[in-house]
Amino acid sequence: MxxxxxxxxxxxxxxxxxxxxxxxxxxxxxxxxxxxxxxxxxxxxxxxxxxxxxxxxxxxxxxxxxxxxxxxxxxxxxxxxxxxxxxxxxxxxxxxxxxxxxxxxxxxxxxxxxxxxxxxxxxxxxxxxxxxxxxxxxxxxxxxxxxxxxxxxxxxSNKLMGVIEGQDNFSFTYEATIPEITENAEVWIPIAQSDEFQTIEIISIETPGEHKMISDPDFDNSILYMNLDPSHSGKKISINYEVNRLEKGPYEEDSDPSKYLQANKLLPIGDRFAVIANDVIEKREASTPLTKARALYDHVIEEVRYAKQGTYGTGDADYACDSKSGNCTEFHSLFISLARSAGIPARFAVGAAIPSSRNEGGVNGYHCWAEFYAEGKWWPVDISEADKYTALATYYFGHHPANRIEFSRGRDIKPEIMPKSGSINFLAYPVLEIKGEPVRVDTKFTFNRDTKI
Structure with a gap:
C-alpha cells in the first residue's frame, strides 16, 4: 500500500x-x-x-x-x-x-x-x-x-526512505567497459567536481590509453575525453573518488539565473507548457515564484507515473507530457519546461543516489534532479523521489539528501571537443561515438561508505 x-x-x-x-x-x-x-x-x-x-x-x-x-x-x-x-x-x-x-x-x-x-x-x-x-x-x-x-x-527519521541528512562520506567508483569496436571512436565521460555541497578527491583514473580533461563553456563541467581504436575493445575506464557530501538546501549563487529561462532541444517552453503552467498556478492561487514552483511541483507528482517503459530516460518534456510516465529525467524535464514557461528559472543536474540502507555495493544507475530560482536562491527539488515516497514530498521541495554525488549540470552540453552528432543531451553515462553514431557502453557504479566519520 x-x-x-x-x-x-x-x-x-x-x-x-x-x-x-x-x-x-x-x-x-x-x-x-x-x-x-x-x-x-x-x-x-x-x-x-x-x-x-x-x-x-x-x-x-x-x-x-x-x-x-x-x-x-x-x-x-x-x-x-x-x-x-x-x-x-x-x-x-x-x-x-x-x-x-x-x-x-x-x-x-x-x-x-x-x-x-x-x-x-x-x-x-x-x-x-x-x-x-x-x-x-x-x-x-x-x-x-x-x-x-x-x-x-x-x-x-527519513533514513529508511533513502535520505541521509547532514553529511555522508563514501568512496565511489565509476566504471565503463568499452564495447567491441572495429573503427576509431571517441568517448566523453563526466568527472565529478567539488562545489559548496560536495568535496571530491579523485583517487585514481585508469584508462587503457591517453586521455585529456576538457570542459564546456556553458556549465563548466569537467569531462574526460579519449580517442579509442579497436585495440581498446573490452577494456575498462575506471574513476575512483573519495566524496564528502553535505545535505543541500536553498543557496545563493553569484550568477545570472535568466539563462535558465531559455528552451533546450528536449525542454520546450511556451505553447502548451505555458497554458498548463498558467492553469495550474491559477487554480492553486499561487502568486509568488515560491508558491508557483510548489504548485508545478505538485502538479508533476500528480500527473506523472514513475515507469520505465516506452522511450523513457531521454528527458523529453513533450514525451513526459503526453505519456504521463517516465523516470527521473521525464519528471524533472516536465517541471523545468513548466517552470521556465511561468517565468521561473530552472535547471537540470545528474549524478547518482547512494543507498542509505547499506554501506557498500552497487548503485542502481544514475539519478537526476532539478533546481529552481526564487527568493534570491536556488531551491533543490527531487520530484521523482517525492513521487515514490509521498511522506517526503515536503522534504524534497527544497532539499537534496547528503547521500548522492553530482556528475554534471545542464542540458545540450557543448564540450570543447564536440561530438559529431552535436551537443550532449545530458551527461551521466559515457557518450561513445563511432562515425557520429552513439554506441551503448556498459557502466557500473559501486560505493563504500566510511562509517567511522
Missing part, C-alpha cells in the same frame, strides 16, 4: 474526530440570533480563503514575512502552499487548515491552524508546528473518551 493511502486514511479519521469534538454552547436569545446569522453554510473553499487572508494580512504586517514565535524560536516565514486536501469545517464557526511555510534557509514547516469565525471573517485561534521538512513533531491519538490529543514523535 502506498504511503499516500495511509496519509489519506489518517486525514479522513482526523476530519471525523475533529467534527465530533464540537461542544454545544448555551446562548441567550440575542446571542442565538447572531449565531444563526453567522451559520451560513461554510465550504472548504471558504476556509482556504480565510487562511490565505490571515496569512496575507500577517505577512503584510511582518514586512513580507509571516512571523511566528514559540517558546524557543522566532520564525520569519513565507507561504509555500495551502494543503487544500486537509481543509475542513470542524463544526459551527470552527475550521482547520494545514499550510506549508518556509524559512529563509529553506526549511519547510507544516503548520496546523485552527480558526473561528464565519464564512466571510475568520480568526486564527491556535497555531501548531506539525512537521519540519516532512518529519512530524507529533501525531494524533484517540483517548478512551473518544477525544483526540497530540502525542510527540520521538526521533523521527
Amino acid at each position: 502506498r504511503i499516500t493511502k495511509l496519509i489519506t486514511l489518517f486525514c479522513f479519521s482526523f476530519l471525523i474526530f475533529t467534527s465530533c469534538n464540537y461542544q454545544e454552547n448555551t446562548t441567550s436569545e440575542d446571542e442565538s440570533k447572531d449565531v444563526k446569522s453567522s451559520n451560513e453554510k461554510v465550504t472548504v473553499e471558504d476556509v482556504e480563503r480565510g487562511i490565505r487572508e490571515n496569512i496575507a494580512s500577517q505577512t503584510q504586517e511582518g514586512n513580507g514575512y509571516f512571523k511566528f514565535s514559540n517558546d524557543t524560536t522566532d520564525f520569519n516565514l513565507k507561504l509555500v502552499r495551502v494543503h487544500t486536501e486537509y481543509l475542513s469545517v470542524l463544526g459551527p464557526n470552527e475550521f482547520f487548515a494545514c499550510v506549508d511555510l518556509a524559512t529563509e534557509s529553506g526549511d519547510v514547516y507544516d503548520v496546523d491552524f485552527f480558526l473561528n469565525g464565519t464564512k466571510n471573517e475568520m480568526t486564527v485561534t491556535r497555531t501548531d508546528l506539525h512537521k519540519l521538512n516532512g518529519k512530524p513533531y507529533y501525531t494524533w491519538k484517540q483517548n478512551k473518551d473518544k477525544t483526540w490529543v497530540t502525542v510527540p514523535v520521538e526521533q523521527a
